[in-house]
Amino acid sequence: xxxxxxxxAANRGIWKASELQRMLAEHGLVISAGKMSGLWSGRPASLxxxxxxxxxxxxxxxxxxLLIPExxxxxxxxxxxxxxAAAGGSVLxxxxxRRDGRSLPPS
Numbered sequence: 001x002x003x004x005x006x007x008x009a010a011n012r013g014i015w016k017a018s019e020l021q022r023m024l025a026e027h028g029l030v031i032s033a034g035k036m037s038g039l040w041s042g043r044p045a046s047l048x049x050x051x052x053x054x055x056x057x058x059x060x061x062x063x064x065x066l067l068i069p070e071x072x073x074x075x076x077x078x079x080x081x082x083x084x085a086a087a088g089g090s091v092l093x094x095x096x097x098r099r100d101g102r103s104l105p106p107s
């Protein structure tokens with residue numbers, strides 16, 4: 001999923017995280033400066049559904065405007081990953097990795 005808060009806010013004339021933070025607080029969602037920074041400039045690691053509901057209410061937008069599905073990034077278990085073509089047309093190599101974090105033996 002792609003997190004699209006900043007663009008959704010900009011489409012409504014909200015250009016600063018602090019402005020959105022104040023609006024959210026007016027609706028009962030008090031967010032720390034650190035968490036607001038993560039919501040505004042990045043991809044939140046987690047987000048409560050109640051908080052998402054308040055954000056959608058404040059921005060008057062559907063959840064689909066904030067969370068954009070990226071089905072091409074989903075890897076199905078048991079299937080090998082296919083190389084993804086880069087913007088320049090070159091093919092990126094897929095490096096296999098173990099799920100437990102340990103390195104693979106040398107080839």
